[in-house]
Amino acid sequence: MDLKRSYGGHVANLQRAYERALADAGLDAVVLHSGSLHPRSSFDDQFWSLRPTPHFQHWLPLAAPECALLVRAGQRPRLIWLRERNFWENPAPPDSDHWQSQFEIVYVEEAADARAHLFPSGRLAFLGEDERRAASWRLADQMNPPELVKALDRLRVIKSEYEILCLDEANRRAAAGHHAVSAAFRDGDRSELDLHLLYLQTTAQDDPETPYKNIVALGAHAATLHHISYDKQAQHRPAESLLLDAGAVYQGYCSDITRTFVKGSGAAQSTFAELVARVEGMQQRLCGEIAVGQPYERLHERAHEEVGAILAGAGVAKMSADEAVASGVTRAFFPHGLGHSLGLQCHDVGCAEIKPKASNPFLRNTMTIAPGQVFTIEPGIYFIELLLGPLRASEPRIDWKLVDALQPLGGVRIEDDLHVLAGAPAQNLTRAHLPT
Ligand SMILES: [Mn+2]
Numbered sequence: 001m002d003l004k005r006s007y008g009g010h011v012a013n014l015q016r017a018y019e020r021a022l023a024d025a026g027l028d029a030v031v032l033h034s035g036s037l038h039p040r041s042s043f044d045d046q047f048w049s050l051r052p053t054p055h056f057q058h059w060l061p062l063a064a065p066e067c068a069l070l071v072r073a074g075q076r077p078r079l080i081w082l083r084e085r086n087f088w089e090n091p092a093p094p095d096s097d098h099w100q101s102q103f104e105i106v107y108v109e110e111a112a113d114a115r116a117h118l119f120p121s122g123r124l125a126f127l128g129e130d131e132r133r134a135a136s137w138r139l140a141d142q143m144n145p146p147e148l149v150k151a152l153d154r155l156r157v158i159k160s161e162y163e164i165l166c167l168d169e170a171n172r173r174a175a176a177g178h179h180a181v182s183a184a185f186r187d188g189d190r191s192e193l194d195l196h197l198l199y200l201q202t203t204a205q206d207d208p209e210t211p212y213k214n215i216v217a218l219g220a221h222a223a224t225l226h227h228i229s230y231d232k233q234a235q236h237r238p239a240e241s242l243l244l245d246a247g248a249v250y251q252g253y254c255s256d257i258t259r260t261f262v263k264g265s266g267a268a269q270s271t272f273a274e275l276v277a278r279v280e281g282m283q284q285r286l287c288g289e290i291a292v293g294q295p296y297e298r299l300h301e302r303a304h305e306e307v308g309a310i311l312a313g314a315g316v317a318k319m320s321a322d323e324a325v326a327s328g329v330t331r332a333f334f335p336h337g338l339g340h341s342l343g344l345q346c347h348d349v350g351c352a353e354i355k356p357k358a359s360n361p362f363l364r365n366t367m368t369i370a371p372g373q374v375f376t377i378e379p380g381i382y383f384i385e386l387l388l389g390p391l392r393a394s395e396p397r398i399d400w401k402l403v404d405a406l407q408p409l410g411g412v413r414i415e416d417d418l419h420v421l422a423g424a425p426a427q428n429l430t431r432a433h434l435p436t
Pocket residue numbers: 256340376378415
């Protein structure tokens with residue numbers, strides 16, 4: 001892949017788009033702050049590792065604290081790069097230097113020194129989280145103007161060719177981890193912690209570097225949608241399912257992939273394996289239904305129709321698919337949204353400006369589907385007692401015996417990352433590396 005050539009185009013586009021956004025906001029320049037380290041506790045002197053300000057990372061993959069990028073009309077962007085003399089810690093070096101030739105780079109040894117290299121006059125905004133830094137650069141009252149932030153967030157919804165290359169590579173890296181973990185699960189009894197560590201090792205990521213905390217859920221744990229408190233002991237019991245939701249980061253860009261595995265030959269495992277196959281089939285149909293101009297929320301509602309059909313087809317619900325949707329039964333088995341925008345953040349910005357309908361409270365993507373968007377498609381079916389409990393007394397059309405048999409296996413989720421194309425089916429960034 002030609003990262004450097006596509007990166008040049010990415011920066012040129014960003015420069016033009018920023019110039020328009022600045023003009024619309026009545027500003028001459030914006031300072032993008034890379035971020036400051038957050039203390040782990042105010043009673044302590046240790047810090048979380050840096051999650052750079054995404055607007056800064058939209059330009060360059062430098063994950064160092066207290067750097068600033070000055071963007072102005074008609075000028076090369078100026079990177080003010082803090083190179084502290086510090087023998088306690090050092091920030092992780094970038095993966096590559098393909099980006100450096102695009103900037104005028106000024107090195108400083110103290111964050112306060114950056115002030116001298118900022119725009120000397122004119123209307124200047126500060127974009128970042130650190131109010132004290134904004135104040136030290138005398139920009140506290142121009143911090144994060146809402147209209148500008150909105151406009152810059154919107155730029156992140158449509159991905160450039162460079163960003164697609166990065167998202168593709170993030171998928172390739174995560175796929176290697178999924179392969180290794182699924183093989184280890186099939187071949188023996190491994191604890192959730194073992195599988196998590198194997199994933200980190202295979203993808204060469206330290207825990208704080210992953211796009212989100214890996215979800216590694218054996219058996220009933222998959223009914224906790226974000227199960228991250230890993231068991232340290234292997235389970236020697238007949239549950240035998242694994243839900244793995246784990247991604248990777250490349251140049252700041254995230255992948256987000258979920259697979260559900262099952263082994264064992266008992267009746268419950270066989271029925272659960274069928275359920276996994278049905279969810280996989282629905283997920284692939286929904287990926288095939290992505291259409292430019294259609295609201296994403298419609299796809300989410302299609303997913304509920306599909307969940308209704310699966311519950312009826314598998315004998316979990318003794319009612320029609322339509323009745324399962326209308327009675328709210330599908331919402332107890334599939335309580336989360338169908339997916340979200342993906343990019344520099346795992347739950348990326350710009351796709352939830354419009355509120356979803358009241359019946360879809362957790363849906364994070366409400367945009368009209370357009371070429372260049374990247375989002376996940378991640379339907380699921382779970383056996384969550386907190387949601388099913390209230391139905392047990394009131395809904396005799398559910399086969400509760402079957403639910404009880406499947407509950408120790410937790411649930412199923414299948415998730416891929418999709419890139420919307422103009423005039424062609426959406427590109428599945430995940431299946432290219434992790435085929436069915
Ligand atoms: Mn996701």
